[in-house]
Amino acid sequence: MKVKEVTLRELLKGQLILRVPPFQRRYAWREREFQRLWDDITGLLNGEQSRHFMGTMVLEPFTGTNNYSVIDGQQRLATFTVIAKVLLELSERYNSRISTAIRSSLLTKQQPKFIPSLHDQESFTFLCENPALLRKTKHRNVWLCQNFFSQQINNYLTNSTGTKSKAFAKLVKLIFDQLFFVRISLTDKDDAQGIFETINYTGVPLTAADLARNFVLGQANTTARQELLNKQYWQPIESAIEDSVRDDPVGLGKNRLQKVLPEFLRAVLVVERKKYISFSDLYRELRIFLRMGNLEENLSLTLAYAEIFKVIANPEYESSKKLQTQLMRFKNLRMTTHYPVLFVLYRSYWNGKINVNELLKAMQYIESFVVRRAFNSKVSRDLNQRFSEVAKEISDHPNSGKLATIVRNSLAKKKWPTDQEFRVNFVSSPIYSTAPTIARYALVNIEQRNGNHRELHIGHGVQIEHIFPQQPGNGWTEDLEELKKNLHVIGNLSLTAYNSKYSNKSFNEKLRGPNGLKKSPFWLNKIVSHMPDWTSQEIRQRGERLLKEAMHLWPGPVGR
Numbered sequence: 278m279k280v281k282e283v284t285l286r287e288l289l290k291g292q293l294i295l296r297v298p299p300f301q302r303r304y305a306w307r308e309r310e311f312q313r314l315w316d317d318i319t320g321l322l323n324g325e326q327s328r329h330f331m332g333t334m335v336l337e338p339f340t341g342t343n344n345y346s347v348i349d350g351q352q353r354l355a356t357f358t359v360i361a362k363v364l365l366e367l368s369e370r371y372n373s374r375i376s377t378a379i380r381s382s383l384l385t386k387q388q389p390k391f392i393p394s395l396h397d398q399e400s401f402t403f404l405c406e407n408p409a410l411l412r413k414t415k416h417r418n419v420w421l422c423q424n425f426f427s428q429q430i431n432n433y434l435t436n437s438t439g440t441k442s443k444a445f446a447k448l449v450k451l452i453f454d455q456l457f458f459v460r461i462s463l464t465d466k467d468d469a470q471g472i473f474e475t476i477n478y479t480g481v482p483l484t485a486a487d488l489a490r491n492f493v494l495g496q497a498n499t500t501a502r503q504e505l506l507n508k509q510y511w512q513p514i515e516s517a518i519e520d521s522v523r524d525d526p527v528g529l530g531k532n533r534l535q536k537v538l539p540e541f542l543r544a545v546l547v548v549e550r551k552k553y554i555s556f557s558d559l560y561r562e563l564r565i566f567l568r569m570g571n572l573e574e575n576l577s578l579t580l581a582y583a584e585i586f587k588v589i590a591n592p593e594y595e596s597s598k599k600l601q602t603q604l605m606r607f608k609n610l611r612m613t614t615h616y617p618v619l620f621v622l623y624r625s626y627w628n629g630k631i632n633v634n635e636l637l638k639a640m641q642y643i644e645s646f647v648v649r650r651a652f653n654s655k656v657s658r659d660l661n662q663r664f665s666e667v668a669k670e671i672s673d674h675p676n677s678g679k680l681a682t683i684v685r686n687s688l689a690k691k692k693w694p695t696d697q698e699f700r701v702n703f704v705s706s707p708i709y710s711t712a713p714t715i716a717r718y719a720l721v722n723i724e725q726r727n728g729n730h731r732e733l734h735i736g737h738g739v740q741i742e743h744i745f746p747q748q749p750g751n752g753w754t755e756d757l758e759e760l761k762k763n764l765h766v767i768g769n770l771s772l773t774a775y776n777s778k779y780s781n782k783s784f785n786e787k788l789r790g791p792n793g794l795k796k797s798p799f800w801l802n803k804i805v806s807h808m809p810d811w812t813s814q815e816i817r818q819r820g821e822r823l824l825k826e827a828m829h830l831w832p833g834p835v836g837r
Contacts (some may be wrong), residue, residue, distance in 0.1 A: 279462040285357060286453040288334060288460060289382040289390060293335070293343040294391040296489035297351045299494055299507045301695055303396030304355045304418050314356065322433070328455050337463040348463070351394070357452075358420045359384065360393045361431060362404055364449055371434065371445035371769040379449065395507055426472075451678040489542060490515075496572055510576035517583035521590035537590070544616035545582045546803050551672060553665035585623045589616065597633050603640045609721075611714050614660040615643050617668035624682060631680050642688055645831040649694040651715035652702040652767075663691045679829050689834035696833045703827055704820040707765035709741065717741055720772050720801060723826045727800040742773040744787065744794075752783020768820025771801045783813040 299342060307468070317329050334350035361382050367378035383390060383405075393401045400419035403410040411420035425699035427695065428450065494573055497503040518538050539559060546554045546562050554562050567575050588594045592604035607615065626636045647660065667687045671680055696701060707717045745753065745760045753760070763769055771794070788794050794802040804822060808815050 278464060278632065281460050281462070282457055283334075284454050284457050285331075285459045286382070287302045288458055291343060292385045293345065293390060293791055294339075294355060294385060294388075294392065295345055295390055296339055297347045297394040297397075299395050299500070299503045301347070301351050302490060303416060304352065304400070304422075305419060306356055307354055307418060310352075311356075311422060312423050315426070315429050316490070317455075318448075318452065319433075321455050328457055330546060333456050333461055334458045334462045337465065338829055345462075350458070352460075354391060354817060355393060355397070355419075356422060358389075358401070358701075359404065359419060360426050360452065363423060363426050364452070364554045366408075367430065367434075367445065368449075369832070372442045372449075373649055375446060375449055378453075382453070392586050395504065419480060421550050436598060457595050489560065492560075492564055493567060493572075493576065496567075506573075506576070510573070510580055514576075514580050514583045517580070517587045519595065520594075521587045521620070540616065541583065541586050542579075543578055544586075544620055547617040547619050547665045548582075548668050548672060549578070551669045553662050555661075581624075584618055584619055585627070586616070589619050589623070599633060599637050600640075600770055601642075603637055606722075607640070610644070610647065612647060614664050615647070616664075617821075618643060618671065618684070621668050621671050622684075635681050639684040642681065642685045642834075645833070646688045646691075646693045647743065648827075648831045649699050649702075649833065650711040652691065652693055652699065652706040652708055653692075654706065654711045663688075663738075666691065677729060685834060693834040695835065698826065699828070699831075699833060700824060703767060703824045705766060706815060709743075709765035709770055713764075716767065717772075719767065719823075719827065720770060722830055723823055724772060724801050724829060725800055726826055728798070737772050739772050742771045744769050744771055744784070744805065745816070746781040750781040750783065752786065753781075756812040760811075760816075763813050763816045766816060766820060767823055768816040768818070771805065772799055773802070 321325060321329055331353055332350065335348040335353070336345040337348050338344070339346045361379055365376060365379045365383065368379055389401070389405055391401070394396075396416070397419065398412060400414050400416065402412065404419060404423065408423060411417070411423060414420065433448065434441050434444055488742055491509055492651075494503045495507050499507055515538070518541055522537055539556060542563060543554055543556060546559070546566055549566055550562060569575065589604060590608075592601045592608060595601040595604055607619075622631070622636055622639055625631045626633075650660070667684060670687045671677075671683050674680065674683055677683060708719070721739075743764065745764060747764065749757070749760075782790065786793070788806060793805040796805075797803070801823075804819065805811075808819075
């Protein structure tokens with residue numbers, strides 16, 4: 278291993294090729310990272326410091342002379358490649374004398390010096406040959422980078438004093454000569470995989486996912502083999518996961534993907550390793566799994582789970598309307614802990630071992646288990662562990678056509694609240710403070726069971742309303758201590774689109790005011806409208822009324 282401090286100019290000097298291995302993730306920088314780098318550059322422009330450290334760049338010799346694999350530092354190197362391209366285009370306008378030096382940082386014998394991973398090759402080809410096409414690529418981070426630095430550099434030149442030519446030359450010299458790296462050049466004796474992990478592994482899920490890709494494709498001993506594993510297995514796995522989050526709001530998809538991929542991998546490992554696996558152990562367990570048996574068979578198995586996951590996470594891919602509806606219920610619960618159990622169930626369903634009704638029944642048991650336990654805060658915090666155990670138990674019966682019964686019996690042994698326990702917990706649990714998502718889910722489902730909602734949509738604009746408010750106004754004077762004890766229980770909660778307008782008003786104002794509860798189209802509010810007062814007694818009465826509906830929606834473990 279050779280370690281040397283170098284400037285960007287020295288790093289890119291000569292007839293070298295810097296190649297990102299196929300296993301590296303695609304270009305991921307966005308505006309936050311762009312802005313941070315530009316702030317560092319403007320700090321140098323303003324004389325706040327004379328040099329700025331850009332981190333390490335780990336290079337491993339590849340086939341041929343001056344041909345290197347970029348083991349670490351590809352995000353920064355990709356960014357500076359885009360910046361150099363922006364500078365090259367601007368040099369024709371502002372200072373053509375230095376365009377040759379800029380071009381030499383980009384090209385070796387008319388070929389690009391920087392060769393990105395397979396994910397980004399299309400974008401960087403467009404960058405070099407036809408930047409106007411960048412905006413049309415599926416992954417637009419390269420275009421975002423080019424657009425950001427084009428704007429910032431043009432703004433700098435517009436606002437600079439003196440000639441634009443000198444200002445441009447100053448910026449180019451600063452970028453190439455005042456930003457420096459520590460270049461780590463590996464030898465044949467160095468463990469590139471181990472060094473990459475030492476530099477990058479921090480134990481967080483995103484890093485574990487990146488390291489998973491690195492490990493999987495790092496098993497290949499040739500570039501052709503790496504490309505095969507990437508194209509045939511890893512890219513389809515990531516594509517399936519991407520499809521599962523494609524309905525996220527604009528701008529959230531990529532961040533969601535970074536969270537979802539480790540969740541998916543953990544569920545796969547729970548099923549295949551037949552034990553509970555924490556996120557902190559994810560990467561270690563993944564390495565063990567992939568080294569067991571045939572690598573391609575394990576990757577093929579993982580890809581099959583990815584197709585299941587796409588349906589689970591995005592129910593529109595499910596052809597059965599019954600199953601699609603139940604999957605949407607899980608999605609509204611914002612559940613992920615049950616993924617291992619669904620993987621086993623769907624695997625049996627797709628293999629023809631169980632039918633639609635058997636799968637649906639098992640899924641309904643899972644929903645009831647989760648909702649009932651949520652109203653008992655003492656036992657609702659260990660769902661990851663419990664569902665790992667259930668997945669193992671039903672995996673031990675791969676050919677059973679009665680998996681729903683096995684699921685029910687397994688859940689019953691894991692503190693699935695009985696009817697008697699649920700009656701007590703449902704009415705008295707401060708569900709809004711312990712599980713607000715379940716609170717809203719319960720209210721919405723009770724409302725839909727009783728209301729006519731063919732034309733009434735319960736969207737995100739409909740919020741939970743505390744009938745006795747969290748910050749009561751002067752209109753609340755009686756039974757205050759008892760009311761406060763029952764603030765977050767289900768009997769005091771309702772649904773409304775006018776939460777902010779109700780605020781801390783008295784019960785009479787909430788009931789009879791403009792858009793008051795008496796005028797509400799929701800059944801949940803109609804059963805309040807006839808009450809003359811709102812005390813702890815009315816809260817309990819209403820809670821018991823809602824309980825009757827909940828018992829039908831989420832039956833217990835006995836007699837199903």
